[in-house]
Amino acid sequence: xxxxxxxxxxxxxxxxxxxxxxxxxxxxxxxxxxxxxxxxxxxxxxxxxxxxxxxxxxxxxxxxxxxxxxxxxxxxxxxxxxxxxxxxxxxxxxxxxxxxxxxxxxxxxxxxxxxxxxxxxxxxxxxxxxxxxxxxxxxxxxxxxxxxxxxxxxxxxxxxxxxxxxxxxxxxxxxxxxxxxxxxxxxxxxx
Numbered sequence: 001x002x003x004x005x006x007x008x009x010x011x012x013x014x015x016x017x018x019x020x021x022x023x024x025x026x027x028x029x030x031x032x033x034x035x036x037x038x039x040x041x042x043x044x045x046x047x048x049x050x051x052x053x054x055x056x057x058x059x060x061x062x063x064x065x066x067x068x069x070x071x072x073x074x075x076x077x078x079x080x081x082x083x084x085x086x087x088x089x090x091x092x093x094x095x096x097x098x099x100x101x102x103x104x105x106x107x108x109x110x111x112x113x114x115x116x117x118x119x120x121x122x123x124x125x126x127x128x129x130x131x132x133x134x135x136x137x138x139x140x141x142x143x144x145x146x147x148x149x150x151x152x153x154x155x156x157x158x159x160x161x162x163x164x165x166x167x168x169x170x171x172x173x174x175x176x177x178x179x180x181x182x183x184x185x186x187x188x189x190x191x
Contacts, residue, residue, distance in 0.1 A: 027189050028064065028072055035060040036080035039097075045173070046166040054170050057081075058101040062178040065109035066121070067186035073109055077101045092147040096139045103135035104128040104171060121182075125175040129168075136167040 020028075038057035044050040057080060065073020081094045088094075108128030112120045140163055144155050155163075 024068065028075060031060055031064045031076045032079045035076050036083055039080055039084045045169050049162045049166055052166045054173060058104065058174045059177050061101055062105045062174060063182050063185050065105040066112060066182050067189045070106045070109040073105045074102060092143050096143055099139050100132050100136045104132035104174060107131050129171040129175060132171055133167055137163055
C-alpha cells in the first residue's frame with residue numbers, strides 16, 4: 001500500500017490513511033502540558049473585580065489552533081481544564097473557561113484558514129472575540145446562579161460594569177499576545 005504524500009515524512013502515523021503523525025501528537029501533548037501549567041497562572045487584571053482572574057492558557061490553545069487547525073486547538077483547550085478539575089473541584093468555573101476559550105479560538109482559526117494572511121487573522125480574532133464575549137456573558141447568566149449565592153438579577157447588574165470589561169480585557173490579551181507570537185511559534189512547531 002502506498003503511503004500518502006502528506007504522511008511520507010513520518011512513518012509513525014497513527015493510521016494507514018495518514019492520521020496524525022507522531023510529531024504532531026507529541027507537539028499537541030506538549031502544548032496541552034504547557035496549557036495545563038498556564039491554567040495555574042491566575043492574574044487579577046480587573047481591579048473592580050479581583051476575584052475574576054486571567055490565565056494565559058488560552059494563548060497556548062490559540063497558537064495550536066492557528067498552527068494545526070481548530071481541532072487541535074480544541075484539544076489544547078479542553079484536556080488541560082478537564083485535568084485541572086482533578087486538582088481543583090471548580091467544575092463550573094472550568095466549564096466556563098472551556099466555553100470562553102473555544103468560542104474565541106474556533107471561529108478565529110476557521111476564519112484565519114479561509115482568509116489568509118494578517119487580514120484573516122485580524123478578522124478571525126474580531127469574530128472570535130465577539131463570539132467569546134457573548135458566550136462568556138451567557139455562561140455567567142446561566143452558570144453563576146447555579147454555583148454561587150448570586151442571583152440572576154445580580155449577574156445582570158454586573159454585565160456592564162464588571163463582566164463586559166473583564167472579558168474584553170481577557171480577549172484582547174489573548175489576541176494581542178497570540179498575534180505577536182503565533183507566526184514564529186507556528187513555524188517552529190510545524191518545522
